Amino acid sequence: MPDAPALDIVVLAGGISHERDVSLRSGRRVADGLASEGHRVTLREPDATLLPFLAEHRPDVVWPALHGASGEDGALRGLLDALGLPYVGARSNASGLAWQKPVAKTVVQAAGVATPDWITVTRDAFRELGASSVLDAVLHRLATPVVVKPASGGSAQGVSLVDERGSLxxxxxxxxxxxxxAIIERRIIGTEVSVSVVDTGDGPVALPLVEIEPISGDYSFEARYNAGETVFYTPARLEESLAATVADAGLAAHAVLGLRHISRVDFIVDEAGTPWFLEANVLPGLTETSLLPQAIDAAGLRPGTVYADLARKAMADGTD
Structure with missing residues (x-):
């Protein structure tokens, strides 16, 4: 829309979560992309001055580029709803749903998308019932190898691949x-694939799939955000029919979780060609090594144009 007026957009980045540095990198790239499309952009931290600033300034759109709880658990989005401000991304309730991985897995599984079997363990149960007894119960149902991860969070922080009981x-x-x-989840051996979903006005669309091949074999925090640690294939090296199946599973998860505008849904595809849902991200990383920007590039699009189109879609959707 070359003749459309410039928007006044506030990009939120930083915060106090464990993913602060990633958020700052994402926010700068979003802000730069929006500015390259001619929009007026203000980059802000989510601090004590933010809500009064937004209430007085009343931008056309807020673009949350906040990773971790401060931006993805739904609380801040609920406050933006309360102020009547349009924003990019999932509404508060849907964001909170996707943020809690066991809940998201339950909802997606009920919609017919496969997800690895799992058990949740609280910190208190681990302490009060005794580590040995808890692990006996877990391994009675789930044989190693397993994946252990926080029930909420992103960027692979706190995630461990466990091959034997002693490491649990x-x-x-x-x-x-x-x-x-914490979640203890059956480990699926296969190809890790990411489905990026965007909706700029014509409904949710799956961008070209990104296949992830960590050089170390572990897609850790370092492998995600340090150049050279991971090999990415975009589009993924899957047969066309299988790629379409994975994309459809990503769109189904996006829909059943009630997400909007933008998301990234992660899968492991096993040797039988079954995509196993791992998690959905309501605000995917947008750094120079992140997956969604790679998918945008593979689709032949400019990131700044996509970010601006998402902002216009958010403004059109308003606060209803």
Whole structure:
């Protein structure tokens, strides 16, 4: 829309979560992309001055580029709703739903999308019932290898791949650093694939899939955000029919979780060609090494144009 008027957009980045640095990098790239499209952009931290600033300034759109609880658990989005300000991304309730991985897995599984079997363990249960007894119960149902991760959070922080029982206690302690609730999930061996979903006005669309191949074999925080740690294939090296199946599963998860505008849905595709849902991200990373910008590039689009189109869609959707 070359003749459309410029928008006044506030991009939110930073915060106090464990993913602050990633958020700052995402926010700068979003702000730069929007500015390149001619929009007036203000980059703000979510601090004590933010809500009074927004209430007085009343921008056309707020673009949350906040990772971690401060931007993805739904609380801040609920406050933006209360102020009557349009914003990019999932509404408060849907954001909170996707943020809690066990809840998201339950909802997506009920919609017919496969997800690895899992058990949740609280920090208190681990302490009060005794580590050995808890692990006996877990391994009665789930045989190793398993994945242990916080029930909420992103960027692979607190995530451990566990091949034998002796490593489970340390893995749970690491997960509890980021959340009071941990997931122990059956590990699926296969190809890790990401489905980026955007809706700029014509309904949700899956961008070209991104296949992830960590050089170390572990898609850790470092592998995600340090150039050269991971090989990405966009589009993913899947047969066309299988790629379409994975994309459809991503769109189904986006829809059933009530997400809007933008999301990234992560899968492991096993040897039988089954996509296994891992998690949905209501605000995917938008750094120079992140997956969604790679998918945008593979689709032949400019990131700044997509971010601006998402802002216009958010403004059109308003606060209803």
């Amino acid at each position: 206690p340390r893995a749970l302690v690491d997960a509890f650093t980021y959340s009071e609730l």
